[in-house]
Amino acid sequence: GNSVTQMEGPVTLSEEAFLTINCTYTATGYPSLFWYVQYPGEGLQLLLKATKADDKGSNKGFEATYRKETTSFHLEKGSVQVSDSAVYFCALSGRNDYKLSFGAGTTVTVRA
Amino acid sequence: GAGVSQSPSNKVTEKGKDVELRCDPISGHTALYWYRQSLGQGLEFLIYFQGNSAPDKSGLPSDRFSAERTGGSVSTLTIQRTQQEDSAVYLCASSLGGPRGRGYEQYFGPGTRLTVT
Numbered sequence: 001g002n003s004v005t006q007m008e009g010p011v012t013l014s015e016e017a018f019l020t021i022n023c024t025y026t027a028t029g030y031p032s033l034f035w036y037v038q039y040p041g042e043g044l045q046l047l048l049k050a051t052k053a054d055d056k057g058s059n060k061g062f063e064a065t066y067r068k069e070t071t072s073f074h075l076e077k078g079s080v081q082v083s084d085s086a087v088y089f090c091a092l093s094g095r096n097d098y099k100l101s102f103g104a105g106t107t108v109t110v111r112a
Numbered sequence: 113g114a115g116v117s118q119s120p121s122n123k124v125t126e127k128g129k130d131v132e133l134r135c136d137p138i139s140g141h142t143a144l145y146w147y148r149q150s151l152g153q154g155l156e157f158l159i160y161f162q163g164n165s166a167p168d169k170s171g172l173p174s175d176r177f178s179a180e181r182t183g184g185s186v187s188t189l190t191i192q193r194t195q196q197e198d199s200a201v202y203l204c205a206s207s208l209g210g211p212r213g214r215g216y217e218q219y220f221g222p223g224t225r226l227t228v229t
Contacts, residue, residue: 036220043116044203044220089155098162098207099145099171100218102155 137206
């Protein structure tokens with residue numbers, strides 16, 4: 001079945017540091033890949049997505065590239081801010097599927 | 113526009129009681145999903161509705177769990193004879209439909225935090 005493995009947290013960074021959260025997946029065919037973010041006290045929001053190999057999703061300074069050869073979708077941001085403190089979830093939906101399979105989530109805390 | 117809304121936001125119930133959780137999807141979204149977020153299990157899919165098609169109930173953890181969607185809009189998730197392990201945040205999401213709904217963004221509600229004592 002489909003599954004997502006993402007880097008365990010928690011991750012604590014200083015402002016303006018570089019952030020990477022690793023995500024790898026197992027799926028048949030060509031899934032769609034997503035990063036969702038959950039800010040403190042808020043609901044899940046889509047951060048970015050990619051629906052085919054080599055696509056790059058980007059939003060709010062975050063980027064992730066769909067790498068079929070390594071079955072990965074790592075999230076990166078070059079200079080984090082305190083407001084980026086949140087829980088980040090990598091997720092996929094299968095080629096012939098619609099439900100999302102989520103990773104365990106990575107808690108990121110950015111210190112001023 | 114209005115997002116996905118859920119009620120109640122918090123629910124505390126005694127073990128053995130039944131509970132109903134409500135979800136109002138975004139207007140025009142034909143697909144509706146329920147997920148559960150718990151410390152031990154992370155985010156898990158529960159059930160999916162798409163238009164008038166039979167729902168995909170493959171994620172429901174036991175027959176104590178059921179859900180319905182009336183008029184293609186509002187959905188209710190019912191948990192009968194609640195157990196302590198049912199304590200979790202129950203999330204509802206909706207999206208545009210279409211062929212398998214692949215790649216469509218799912219918009220999540222704020223969740224209902226259920227605590228079974």
